Amino acid sequence: MRAWLNGDLLTDPTQGAVAVTDHGFTVGDAVFEAVKTLGGRPFALTRHLARLERSAAGLGLPAPDLDDVRRGVEAVIEDDPIGRLRITYTAGRAPMGSGRGDGPPTLVVAYSPIAPAPDSTSVVTVPWTRNEHGATAGLKTTSYAENVIALAHAAERGGTEAIFANTAGNLCEGTGSNVFYVLDDELRTPSLDSGCLAGITRELVIEWCGAREVDAPLPDVLDRASEAFLVSTTRDVQAIARWDGRDLPAPGPVTQRCAETWAAREAETIDP
Ligand code: PMP
Numbered sequence: 285m286r287a288w289l290n291g292d293l294l295t296d297p298t299q300g301a302v303a304v305t306d307h308g309f310t311v312g313d314a315v316f317e318a319v320k321t322l323g324g325r326p327f328a329l330t331r332h333l334a335r336l337e338r339s340a341a342g343l344g345l346p347a348p349d350l351d352d353v354r355r356g357v358e359a360v361i362e363d364d365p366i367g368r369l370r371i372t373y374t375a376g377r378a379p380m381g382s383g384r385g386d387g388p389p390t391l392v393v394a395y396s397p398i399a400p401a402p403d404s405t406s407v408v409t410v411p412w413t414r415n416e417h418g419a420t421a422g423l424k425t426t427s428y429a430e431n432v433i434a435l436a437h438a439a440e441r442g443g444t445e446a447i448f449a450n451t452a453g454n455l456c457e458g459t460g461s462n463v464f465y466v467l468d469d470e471l472r473t474p475s476l477d478s479g480c481l482a483g484i485t486r487e488l489v490i491e492w493c494g495a496r497e498v499d500a501p502l503p504d505v506l507d508r509a510s511e512a513f514l515v516s517t518t519r520d521v522q523a524i525a526r527w528d529g530r531d532l533p534a535p536g537p538v539t540q541r542c543a544e545t546w547a548a549r550e551a552e553t554i555d556p
Contacts, residue, residue, distance in 0.1 A: 287394040288356035297394055307385035308374025312427035314390075315339035319357075320517045321367035321395070325554050326357055327517075331484045332371070335424060340373060342423040346389055348373050356393030364397035368518060372426065401519040403543070404534035406526040407458065408443035409502060410434040414457065416450040416479025424481060431459035445514060447527070449502040450479045456502075458514055461522075462486040464495055465505055465512035466538045471495040485515040488556060492549050493542040511536025513543075521546045 287297035294300045308314030317336050320327045333350050340348055357369055372392040375385025412434060415421060434446035438459075447463065450456040457463060457480035464473045464486075473490065474480050475497035489495060505512075511533050512524040521543040525534035535543060549556070 285394065285396045286360040286362070287392060288359045289392050290390060291352070291355075293359045300392070302374075302390055302392075303377045305377050305380060306374055306390055307376065307378040308372065308390060308426060310378075310380070311382050312425060313343060313345070313378070313385050314372060314374035314426040315343060315345065315424055316373065316426050317369075317371040317424065318517050319369040319371065321361055321364070321369060322550070322554065323365060324361055324363040324367075326361065326369060327550065327554055328484050328488070328556055329354075329357065330555055331487070335482065335484065336371060336373060339424045342420070343375075343425065344384055345373065345375055346387060348389070348391065352391060353393065356391065360393050360395040362395060362397065366400060367395055367397045370394045370396075374426075398518060401522055404523040404525040405444045405514065405519075406442055407445045407447050407514070407524050407528075408438035408441045409506070409528055410437050410446045410448060412448065414448040414450045414479045416452070416456070416477065418479070421479040422476060422481060428459075435459050442526075447502070452499075453501050453503075454478055454499045455505050456480050457483075458516075461514040461516040461519060463512065463514060463524075464489065464542070465509035466536060467500075467505065467509050471538055471542075472498045472500070475499050483516060485517060485520065488549070489515050489521065489542060489546065492545050506530060511539050513539045520550070 287294045289300040317332045374390040376387040376389040378385035438446035445458045448456045462483040514522045523534035
């Protein structure tokens with residue numbers, strides 16, 4: 285694993301030094317991206333960098349220098365069939381306390397190979413809600429403690445992903461994924477008003493497979509969907525075989541078609 289820290293290439297990333305007062309570390313004043321790589325090329329990097337800029341602006345961080353990020357990507361990427369880049373951008377050194385960080389920002393780009401995700405999975409609805417009205421709703425901040433708790437809750441019940449409703453009780457997203465489902469013969473996914481992250485995979489599945497953005501009560505979706513799947517950078521299209529107590533076809537016919545479309549389009553468009 286290699287990492288790029290503020291312009292320096294680290295062949296042993298455990299040796300990199302970040303200030304103990306870095307606001308990314310002390311208060312989670314930081315944003316990130318996880319980018320898939322295919323044979324040493326980053327997938328959809330332009331879209332990921334645009335989201336990094338939007339998330340940074342949402343937190344009031346200085347705009348990241350995207351040329352610098354691209355240099356970091358080039359420096360750390362390796363030639364594995366599938367890999368994952370993690371770009372972390374923090375407010376940097378800051379006075380103690382929860383006031384806004386005053387930098388200079390910290391940029392880390394790290395890379396590691398990954399294995400393809402399984403084709404199907406089980407998910408568990410969690411009792412906590414995503415706050416679609418919160419200040420960080422829809423921003424890709426590094427504050428993932430809530431996701432860590434939710435994922436552990438799901439794992440204790442046999443799931444590999446946790447599903448959140450929002451404060452209105454509508455289906456929102458997973459801890460690291462967006463959700464699609466088929467209801468009344470139509471492919472649907474929650475709208476961005478639900479508070480879900482604007483997932484890059486979600487955007488492309490809407491574009492490539494056609495899906496309607498609908499906000500619906502989670503229990504209705506769970507009762508009535510004929511099939512469902514998760515999407516994310518590291519999962520692509522992953523069928524949901526079991527959701528709480530319900531077994532679903534995995535893959536159902538629409539999920540199968542979307543997975544095939546995804547595989548074909550991803551291979552032909554490395555930076556869609
Ligand atoms: N929602 C959350 C909360 C996530 O962390 C992720 C993973 N980045 C997603 C959705 C899926 O987004 P993407 O398709 O860009 O990986």
